[in-house]
Amino acid sequence: MSDQATRGRGRPRAEEGLDGRAAILTATGEEFAERGYAGTSLRGVAKRAGVDPALVHHYFGDKTGLFSAILDAPDAIQEGFLRILDGPRDVLAADYVRFALTLYEDPAQREQMTALIRTSLGSGGMADLAKVFVADEVNERFAAIAAGPDAAFRAELVSAQLLGLFTVRYVLALEPIASASIDEVVARVAPTIHRYLFED
Amino acid sequence: MSDQATRGRGRPRAEEGLDGRAAILTATGEEFAERGYAGTSLRGVAKRAGVDPALVHHYFGDKTGLFSAILDAPDAIQEGFLRILDGPRDVLAADYVRFALTLYEDPAQREQMTALIRTSLGSGGMADLAKVFVADEVNERFAAIAAGPDAAFRAELVSAQLLGLFTVRYVLALEPIASASIDEVVARVAPTIHRYLFED
Numbered sequence: 001m002s003d004q005a006t007r008g009r010g011r012p013r014a015e016e017g018l019d020g021r022a023a024i025l026t027a028t029g030e031e032f033a034e035r036g037y038a039g040t041s042l043r044g045v046a047k048r049a050g051v052d053p054a055l056v057h058h059y060f061g062d063k064t065g066l067f068s069a070i071l072d073a074p075d076a077i078q079e080g081f082l083r084i085l086d087g088p089r090d091v092l093a094a095d096y097v098r099f100a101l102t103l104y105e106d107p108a109q110r111e112q113m114t115a116l117i118r119t120s121l122g123s124g125g126m127a128d129l130a131k132v133f134v135a136d137e138v139n140e141r142f143a144a145i146a147a148g149p150d151a152a153f154r155a156e157l158v159s160a161q162l163l164g165l166f167t168v169r170y171v172l173a174l175e176p177i178a179s180a181s182i183d184e185v186v187a188r189v190a191p192t193i194h195r196y197l198f199e200d
Numbered sequence: 201m202s203d204q205a206t207r208g209r210g211r212p213r214a215e216e217g218l219d220g221r222a223a224i225l226t227a228t229g230e231e232f233a234e235r236g237y238a239g240t241s242l243r244g245v246a247k248r249a250g251v252d253p254a255l256v257h258h259y260f261g262d263k264t265g266l267f268s269a270i271l272d273a274p275d276a277i278q279e280g281f282l283r284i285l286d287g288p289r290d291v292l293a294a295d296y297v298r299f300a301l302t303l304y305e306d307p308a309q310r311e312q313m314t315a316l317i318r319t320s321l322g323s324g325g326m327a328d329l330a331k332v333f334v335a336d337e338v339n340e341r342f343a344a345i346a347a348g349p350d351a352a353f354r355a356e357l358v359s360a361q362l363l364g365l366f367t368v369r370y371v372l373a374l375e376p377i378a379s380a381s382i383d384e385v386v387a388r389v390a391p392t393i394h395r396y397l398f399e400d
Contacts, residue, residue, distance in 0.1 A: 039238070134372075156377045157389070159374075160368040160369075161360075163364040165364065169360075171321055184353070
């Protein structure tokens with residue numbers, strides 16, 4: 001399918017020179033972040049992306065497909081997280097928190113994460129998908145490196161702390177955390193993550 | 201206005217023998233928790249409460265009024281939290297976490313808190329009201345007892361940790377935290393709260 005044939009409505013994202021698929025993904029992140037899962041429609045995403053709804057359907061099928069697609073982190077980011085989790089334990093927590101905060105300086109990544117938090121707290125069917133994502137993609141990896149018989153509990157405490165931190169800093173944008181430097185946040189929060197994973 | 205005159209639809213809450221105002225508040229918590237702020241209507245609340253919509257309007261005005269009303273914790277609960285914050289520092293964090301977790305064993309309190317979290321993460325105007333509530337009612341009180349020049353930052357880290365914990369345990373109900381005993385959660389999380397407030 002030619003992008004040329006399906007654009008041409010003068011909508012913003014495609015006008016920025018993004019190709020159809022990238023324009024749709026960016027628009028999806030924005031729509032989920034602003035409207036939550038329930039309020040997002042394929043038509044609304046297509047409109048914001050500046051493409052025909054048929055193109056959204058062609059690439060992603062339905063709203064579930066769109067949601068799955070925005071959960072997929074680029075390989076480079078996944079590899080970065082995995083490298084930290086494989087690294088030395090004494091710096092693991094600080095490196096992880098710093099990597100995440102640095103990543104979310106990027107507006108597109110921040111939008112995707114905000115959408116994930118908003119969606120996972122909704123009551124629609126997508127909330128389950130988001131929960132599975134957190135359980136499989138995040139908690140299991142932390143559980144694999146955490147100490148002791150309650151590794152799964154420790155891993156989930158890490159997720160709980162990071163979820164609360166990201167919600168306050170990015171979704172709610174509450175001050176002073178929203179404007180604190182990455183160094184300030186790492187200095188306070190990394191010891192918590194370290195303790196949840198490795199200490200009593 | 202007589203409750204008798206405005207009930208009589210055979211709806212659940214009023215049937216349980218709650219008076220009109222209590223039935224409306226309970227129904228409001230349930231509707232906010234299930235549908236979020238945007239999905240909740242005065243009519244829906246009235247239907248669930250088993251009262252006439254006019255009675256909801258009479259007591260609370262509009263949806264903003266309903267939301268403000270469910271943010272008001274009963275005096276006994278507020279006094280409990282304030283007594284802990286006034287208490288000795290070495291047990292303050294553990295007492296606070298334990299008090300909150302014990303409070304949320306009560307389904308009505310849990311619903312109210314879940315509604316507050318869901319609403320504060322929405323994008324409607326009510327999100328601002330919820331943020332002001334957290335900033336004024338929670339963060340300021342922790343900031344008043346926290347150590348050092350960055351007391352406001354420390355207080356907000358406490359809120360971030362508790363928000364993440366309550367979200368995972370009650371809103372998302374992720375295991376193993378959702379089913380962990382209060383003792384287990386206090387043992388792991390209270391040291392974090394203590395450190396955010398009082399230590400480096």
